[in-house]
Amino acid sequence: MAASGAIQIGELSRRTGCNIETIRYYERIGLLPTPSRRGRFRSYAREDVARLGFVRRARELGFTLDEVRALLGLANGGESRCADVRDLAASHLKDVRERIADLERMERVLADSVRACDAGLEPGCPLLDALGAGSRDAEAA
Amino acid sequence: MAASGAIQIGELSRRTGCNIETIRYYERIGLLPTPSRRGRFRSYAREDVARLGFVRRARELGFTLDEVRALLGLANGGESRCADVRDLAASHLKDVRERIADLERMERVLADSVRACDAGLEPGCPLLDALGAGSRDAEAA
DNA sequence: TCTACCATCTGTAGTAACTACAGATTCAAG
DNA sequence: CTTGAATCTGTAGTTACTACAGATGGTAGA
16 A cells, blocks of 8 residues: 555555554564665565465475475575476475375274274274284284 | 393384484483483383384375374273274375375475476476466466 | 554564483492 | 392473563653
């Protein structure tokens, strides 16, 4: 609205959906530049909104803060090396897929146990039995 | 091998696949009982192997340590209330499914970006474009 | 003018579930 | 007697925030 476009941290928070404490945290760890001040208060411009938005979206895609830092560097570093970005994304994608696979393994066991419990055909408790399995002798394969 | 079956922490670690530091950590937070000592060294019995195995398997299913504590209580508390176990598992299952859904959302965007990059039909960098999208005005929907 | 309130400030500590030391002992074997 | 492996205690670091406590500043209403 204002011609200058300068906003305070609260407004930046509202526009990006990013918690105020988190914004200050990002600043502390150097993910966001030290902002100028209006008196004692931090003052942000249009480009700060963009940068924080970038960070937020990268976080939503599951990138770690270190990866976000790298992405920011690649995005701002003159000729943004798309190949490097691609590699970072591909490596992260691999990680995401592994986590999905892990969770799906858990999902199967849990769903089976709950189903077995609901069916009520087993003598004991299906989940406790699954967890107690191998208690006699836990030989690592 | 020994008639008593008493083992040290290293052997417990080997049998359960659980790190020694982690075993001591579990003891500190009360997940495992304070073991007896042979001199200054912790001494474990068969049932400790079983209990730690239970904890490990529960962790592999993604239960938090607090949930594991609850499960241990339900398992050991006389008439183990299977219904309570079921509810805990069902609630955790819901959580696991939400996490899978989150990761799959990430997976889709990442895979699309990498694919678009490999295709090389776009002018800019697909991922950076996706992350920068909305930088002009980040309106929360 | 006084007072209340709101946003902001700094700095620290807490969260989950480990992991990684440093530095001291102790046991058994050669 | 010395060496090495295993264990001990205690503390600090990790990730990405979140939650205060206590101070300060500017504005708005009575």
